[in-house]
Amino acid sequence: SQQGEEDPQALSIQEGENATMNCSYKTSINNLQWYRQNSGRGLVHLILIRSNEREKHSGRLRVTLDTSKKSSSLLITASRAADTASYFCATDEGGNKLTFGTGTQLKVEL
């Protein structure tokens, strides 16, 4: 199975609610990154958390990392319809390679 696995695969919420996505991985990492992809487009980098960090914020995004459990979560607060997209975690194990998960499809309804 792949390095990064997101959970849930799909999430549907109402505008204004919070959305939480989880990512699990298997090996040691240098950092973990979250990306967003709008339908049929390229990925956009959202936030990076290093292996020695536990929590990071960027605007409405909050990322946590638990290296003992090999897991990360992405929280989007006060969601908007424009947040509708697929979200991927990617692990950096060194050697300038990223390993991506299967993604969480988020739908934010008005």
Place this chain on the structure above:
Amino acid sequence: ETGVTQTPRHLVMGMTNKKSLKCEQHLGHNAMYWYKQSAKKPLELMFVYNFKEQTENNSVPSRFSPECPNSSHLFLHLHTLQPEDSALYLCASSQVGGLPYNEQFFGPGTRLTVL
């Protein structure tokens, strides 16, 4: 032009055709990547180039042939493809050895359909 651009955005080809995908990055990065994204599968890394040198070939079939003439341009030459090669092909670039820690910048992708 800024960021990472890819052409064409859409491509339909027969199994006997030869075509090329082009990627250009305007970010001054020193590493470039090709990824394949198929439905319901994780993003698959195909090739990595550091300073124009190929450093990774992820067991990609020889019908895909990459070319990196300089650190700003990356091509993917396609020949005798199969229908299962239909996918979104994404190019990315990053600055290796600097900050922020291998954040990758992606192009919009080429949607490839093989008939």
